[in-house]
Amino acid sequence: MTDPIDVDEAVFDVVERIPPGRVSTYGAIGRLVGIGPRRVARALSSGGGAVPWFRVVRADGTVAEPVRVEQLARLAAEGVPVRHGRVDLRTVGWPD
Template sequence: MPATPGTGPLPSARRPRPGVRAVSPVAPGGPSSPGSSPLDVDEAVFDVVERIPAGRVSTYGAVGRLVGVGPRRVARALAQGGGAVPWHRVVRADGSAAQAVRVEQLGLLAAEGVPVRNGRVDLAAVGWP
């Protein structure tokens, strides 16, 4: 018998994960609240990324925590429409650049004086926030 829409377990992407604490969005009723549009989330991501100072970097996860979304959602926003913001200041949790834009991203970071060693940024030295 087919399941009735709206019943049964949540899709895995929406299931709470053990040990993971929910993070508040930027503002109450902000971009991660139910019913918000993907464009609202994108704009919130762009707003945070625009605040990262030149010479500093953040991670997809750190930006996501500030916005109230996961790191993959941050990456998607930047990949699809982040060209007008300093997208290159957002790196992976290990300090490495995204493979598809690695050379360009590391070049832009080096031009801002961000130390890069073995293809990774030292997050302890230049991490933000």
């Protein structure tokens, strides 16, 4: 069985690779690491403060309600277009 800390570190490593002005989804990160999207969310919520967690959104381009205001502000500061509360993953999604 894989050590949970190793899984968290793998998630953080991938999230750190998302370029400024781009976003990824929990599912895309999970596919790169080999885990499910909920496990990605758990890693980021429990210890992802040192990585650009705000560049990870839901599959529909929305953000999580508890961090909505801060996440949208950080994305806007990077020039990520948000329309009606959603990021257009076709234009700024990562990886391509």
